[in-house]
Amino acid sequence: MHPQGFDFQRTVNQPPVLENYNSFVSNTALQAAMNAYGGNAFSEQATAFGLLMGGHDMQEAGDLANKNPPRLRTHDRFGNRLDVVEFHPAYHRMMETSIRYGVHSVAWTSRCSGGYLAHSVLSYLKQQIDEGSSCPLTMTFAVTPSLEIDPAIAQEWLPLVLSNDYDERHVPYFEKKGVTFGMAMTEPQGGSDVRSNLTFAKKEGNSIYRITGRKWFCSAPMSDAFLVLAQAEGGLSCFLVPRFLPDGSKNRLWFQRLKDKLGNRSNASGELELHETWGRIIGEEGRGIANIMEMVRHTRLDCATGSAATLQRAVAEAIHHCLYRETFGKKLIDQPLMKNVLADLSLESDAAVTLAMRLAKGFDDSLTDEEAIYFTRIATAVGKFWNTKRAVLAVGEALECIGGNGYVEESIMPRLYRDVPVNAIWEGSGNVQALDVLRAMRKEPASMEAMMNYFRAAKGQDPDLSRHLDSLEQLLASPDVHELKARVIVEKMALAIQAAELIRIAPPAIAHLFCQSRLSAKRNLTWGALENGAALDEAIGRTYRES
Known part of the structure; x- marks a missing residue:
């Protein structure tokens, strides 16, 4: 016999879905960084975009695009080459909205300072609904400096690159x-070691070449054009x-298959063959790495930003869950140990978004300040390294906070967990x-000097930070162990910034x-070991508050 009055149709003590909220307004740390680093002029744009990204329609689009991944059509029914990647309409909806808001273009078209910061804030908000479609947005943003190397190419292509009209048609550019x-x-035999590339280019006339070879990972194969390295x-x-x-x-671009990836499923990544493919050189022969690195450097900024975004989204889901879920007589958010874990994760999110936005500020400052150019040369690699590493760990812990409900595919958490490692691998592990x-450090001493000037200015502001910087200086003073301890050096730099x-x-x-928790001798390796209970609520509220 079932207890009298038991209602099988009603589920209790379950949180509502986190949607129809403003993902910018609810994130105090993001707003604080944007304002502190000079992005006030873009607050209205970020608020409007955050409302869209937190809304049901965009949340649903991210879900549908990942449940219905892209499909490659290599030939038509008559055997003619097509090499077309087909996407679910939800993917195009996300791309159209993002491009209309200038996620890819605002850094270049802004008429006031803070354009890079605006780009990073918008990218951060966009990343939280879907990792995959952020990839072509990032590369379209990042290609501008490489195209500008050749004035003729820039004149032809940049108006289309910087357009805020999304055109999904498979037609000539x-x-x-x-x-x-x-x-x-990258190629099968080399990966990150692009100097071992075998793909070759034969000059045909003027700046035109014919390229033959194989690429193991072609990012965003649906794109209208690609930057390609060849010998x-x-x-x-x-x-x-x-x-x-x-x-x-x-053009003779032949896609053999799409990669079946762990995550990033809404985005296509393909294996590409080039058969005497038409290409136009950018810059001079032999300068390929330097010329494409301008694009790579900008994509690394987005990797640091994207990882911070996924980290925050996962922690926001955990906080939201604990605000509604009741256990042992009170809300989970009020259970002391859970509050400690959430506060620790929130602190990580706060530090990650602050680091990402500080990098964006560095890119903005580089337009007028030579020292900022040198600072970002090292700091961007540092930020990319650290944010992508920490996000993987934090997302796993946030999933555990939600428990079984976070482990099932109806939740966004499994998708975040699959997606988050890609930024640590893409554009350099x-x-x-x-x-x-x-x-x-070795080849550009001015970059290291700019970094050390930054650290010297930070000394004396906190005793734990000062001791941490002393230990970093001692390590840097021993060049014979630099390569062995390179990760230690970069970790110390990241934490110091x-x-x-x-x-x-x-x-x-x-x-x-x-x-106290990251730099002191009492630093703990597990989440939820913070000692200052008075600041826990404040830490949680900076990462996510109901709007």
């Missing part, structure tokens, strides 16, 4: 209202390879970033809690 860009660098007579070079030729015919920092910036822009209690 010169017939479109706007275009997107992809990238093809020319003068060495590894960078080429612009359009999907269609100037006469409107199809952790070792590549750490070694890139060492390379900059986060601490210095939180001291600068966050409430004192938050900055002190971070320094």
